[in-house]
Amino acid sequence: MIIGQVAGSVVSTTKDVKLQGKKLLIVQPLDMVTLKPDGKQVVAIDTVGSGKGEVVMVVSGSSARQTEITNGTPVDAAIIGVVDIIEIQGDVTFDKTKGR
Template sequence: MFLAKVTGSVVSTQKVDAMVGQKLIVVEPLRLNDKTRAELIGTGRTFICVDTVGAGEGETVLIVQGSSARFTEQTKKLPVDATIIGIVDQVNVGGAAVFKMGQ
């Protein structure tokens, strides 16, 4: 699993039937700032994920990849490699909050 920030969405009118109706989201993975260890920062990479929880742009989300991406009820029969499985409220590291929703 990893944390990511929702940065956009994908519109695809031509796709396999199994993917019709699936919301596709663009995310940037996050990591702990090595210098301050007080915040999450972007990695500069981009992934496309199927959204199973109704995430929106700017939100921090929890993502699974690989075979785990097909373990949700919504994705078990889909050809996907990355799935959003949660919207993050807070991240604590070393007893301190490095992320809080809305801040």
């Protein structure tokens, strides 16, 4: 599982029938301590109604196909949660209510 920030969206009018009606978002992985970009962006199916700028949890591989929305769908990444707080060894590195 990775933590990332929704950076944008992908629109595709021609796609596999199992992807029709699914929201595709671009997620920038983040370092959980510094919240700076950490790796290449990925396209993920949104299963929780997240939006641009939100910090989210993303699963990939076979885990991405285990939600009700993605079951049996040809996906490699899925957004499965919106992050409220990240706490590492007692230090809060992200707090949604404080804007970081």
